[in-house]
Amino acid sequence: xxxLVESGGGLVKPGGSLRLSCAASGFTFSRYSMNWVRxxxxxxxxxxxxxxxxxxxxxxxxxxxxxxxxxxDNAKNSLYLQMNSLRAEDTAVYYCARDSxxxxxxxxxxxxxxxGTLVTVSS
Amino acid sequence: xxxxxxxxSASGTPGQRVTISCSGSSSNIGSNYVYWYQQLxxxxxxxxxxxxxxxxxxxxxxxxxxxxGTSASLAISGLRSEDEADYYCAAWDDxxxxxxxxxxxxxxVL
Numbered sequence: 084x085x086x087l088v089e090s091g092g093g094l095v096k097p098g099g100s101l102r103l104s105c106a107a108s109g110f111t112f113s114r115y116s117m118n119w120v121r122x123x124x125x126x127x128x129x130x131x132x133x134x135x136x137x138x139x140x141x142x143x144x145x146x147x148x149x150x151x152x153x154x155x156d157n158a159k160n161s162l163y164l165q166m167n168s169l170r171a172e173d174t175a176v177y178y179c180a181r182d183s184x185x186x187x188x189x190x191x192x193x194x195x196x197x198x199g200t201l202v203t204v205s206s
Numbered sequence: 207x208x209x210x211x212x213x214x215s216a217s218g219t220p221g222q223r224v225t226i227s228c229s230g231s232s233s234n235i236g237s238n239y240v241y242w243y244q245q246l247x248x249x250x251x252x253x254x255x256x257x258x259x260x261x262x263x264x265x266x267x268x269x270x271x272x273x274x275g276t277s278a279s280l281a282i283s284g285l286r287s288e289d290e291a292d293y294y295c296a297a298w299d300d301x302x303x304x305x306x307x308x309x310x311x312x313x314x315v316l
Contacts, residue, residue: 118305120251127208128243128251128294130305144304178250189238189298194253194262 085109085195087179092200099169099204105162105179105197113157116140116182118193119164121175121202131177132164136185147173169204176201209234210295210308217314223283226311228295230276234306238298240278242271245292245310254293255280282313290315 091103105117119131132153133142141153152165162179177200180193211229218224228240242255253262255271258278270281278297282289295308 120305127292127310128245128296128307130296130307133305142304145302180251183256189300190257192241192253192256193243193251193296194256196250196252198250 087197089179089197089200092202094203095169096206100167103164103177107160112160114185116187117162118180121177123175133187171204174204208309209306212308212311215312218285219316222285226280226293228278228308233301234297234299236276240273241296242280243294287315
């Protein structure tokens, strides 16, 4: 069974940092591009970042560019999101989602999604 | 403000057919595929429709997608109580070089 499990969320002060992890199982992780998507409380979905299977191609939403860094460790079947200079507006549930191919592409889709991890930025 | 525009709510009675719309622009829906995700209460999103009108295995044929120009629609026929959820459209935006989502439509089954 394909499974994605996020962890690392929690309460952090504005300006602080946090590192999210996504543990993948049930598929060959190194063959797939991966994504982070977030959802603020009571709000809609917002794409955050994508990384290709070999980490050669990385994309960020303008709202997080320069503050967040996506990475992966194919040997550990894990995806990461390093979040720095956190702001109140970064408060959200962060989901990792598998891409349908090894390279981020408009022809791809996100499936499956993990259960999410909550990040709260507040003083 | 989401790049793709969806009505915030929709409703229907069991057995009815409902349509959820998604409006975009030439840089997203107009030039790329549209995807639909279903989010049941308290759960993670789930892929419902890919590449405008394709259903993943396991998704009932009551769900169908279409696209015309810079707009897309999700139709649900034979509405059931378990269809009550939030529905999001998504597409790649060439100008932003990233994925954009609609604000979501909350479907209520009366």
